[in-house]
Amino acid sequence: MVAGSPDPGATADALALRLGEIEVSGRIMPASNATFFGSATFEGTSVDVVYKPVAGERPLWDFPDGTLARREVAAYTVSEALSWDVVPPTVLRDGPAGSGMVQAWREPDAGQDPVDLVPHGTLPPGFLHVLDAYDGDDRPISLVHEDSDALRRMAVFDVVVNNADRKGGHVLAMPDGHRYGVDHGLSFHTDPKLRTVLWGWAAEPLHPDDAAALHAFIEQLAHADGDLVATLSELLAGDEVEATQARCEALLRAGRMPLPSSGRPSIPWPAF
Numbered sequence: 001m002v003a004g005s006p007d008p009g010a011t012a013d014a015l016a017l018r019l020g021e022i023e024v025s026g027r028i029m030p031a032s033n034a035t036f037f038g039s040a041t042f043e044g045t046s047v048d049v050v051y052k053p054v055a056g057e058r059p060l061w062d063f064p065d066g067t068l069a070r071r072e073v074a075a076y077t078v079s080e081a082l083s084w085d086v087v088p089p090t091v092l093r094d095g096p097a098g099s100g101m102v103q104a105w106r107e108p109d110a111g112q113d114p115v116d117l118v119p120h121g122t123l124p125p126g127f128l129h130v131l132d133a134y135d136g137d138d139r140p141i142s143l144v145h146e147d148s149d150a151l152r153r154m155a156v157f158d159v160v161v162n163n164a165d166r167k168g169g170h171v172l173a174m175p176d177g178h179r180y181g182v183d184h185g186l187s188f189h190t191d192p193k194l195r196t197v198l199w200g201w202a203a204e205p206l207h208p209d210d211a212a213a214l215h216a217f218i219e220q221l222a223h224a225d226g227d228l229v230a231t232l233s234e235l236l237a238g239d240e241v242e243a244t245q246a247r248c249e250a251l252l253r254a255g256r257m258p259l260p261s262s263g264r265p266s267i268p269w270p271a272f
Contacts, residue, residue, distance in 0.1 A: 012042075012043070015043070016042040016043075016045045017049065017102060018093060020039075020046070021040065021042070022038055022039070022049065022051060023039050023096075024037070024096055025038050026038075033057045034056020034057075036050070036052070037049075047104055048104070049104060049105055050182075051097075051100055052069055052072070053069075053095060053097035053100035054069050056100075057069070057185075063186065063189065064237075068186070069099070069100050069185070070092060070101075071184060071187050071188050072185050073101060073235055074187070074232055074235040074236050076184075077231050078232075081217055081228050082213050082214075082216075084153045084157060084213065086154050087103075088106050088182065089104040092235070103182070106174065106182075108173050108174070109173045109174060112173035113173070114146045114171050114173050115144075115198075116168075117141050117144075119140070119142070120139075120140035121142065124144065126146055126147055126148075127146050127200075128145055128200025128201070129143075130144060130198075130199045130200055131143050131267070144200075145198055147200065148177070148179070149209075150179040151179050152210070154181050154198060155201055156257070158194065159194060159257070160244065160248055160251070161184065161187040161244065162187055162188055162189055162243070162247060163184060163193075164189065165183060165185075166195065166268065167183070167197060167272055168197050171198075188243070188244060189240070190239050192261065194266065195267060195268040196266070197271050199267075201257045202258065203256055203259050204257050205255060206251065206254075206255050206256055211252060211255075214248050214251065221244070221245045221248075
């Protein structure tokens, strides 16, 4: 969503996110690109936010310069179109360091670890195994993640947006069991780029609820003059919008979740 004039139907928090004065209170470390924590205040309502200015984006060899903020907003747009609430509210707007992505802050529950590293051979109840490895002290460990509806939808979402950077730390556990995904700047490439820690459902049949949501999403993309296509076309290149639809159609044809690639890295580094 590109911030603009007030929406009479918007909540006070939404108006603060879009139109509020941003005050930066600190920098989030470590992060590859400039990432700031602060607040946005509008007509007495203040919300905590993450602010990533375009000017603070590091150039990448495989993504066009200055496009990561728009990709983050596009990820929120897709999340909303799927009605999955995977991505916190995110807008493109001006801030203290120029135009950038501004996202509502979501404070994770420190007592929950939906993605975790456990001793090798250990699989906590309700979790799925991803891979085995060694930690920094050369001890055998296993990467696992929970088997929940919220995380499964996030895994499907990552296939749709072609997320190249789903680290464990990019999964935020909410106290009520909801899971948010953040940091989607490396998404929507036209080439296969999926790198994620959420491989526990690899080759599993696509859940019927997820398939139904994808069908409805494709129907929205089929309307070239519709709101969804118009919004995504402001944020992404035309071939990237087309590739998003093609990935959805391919996933539905396959009827099951993809397997990790054998020809390129399938886990982001670092994984956390």
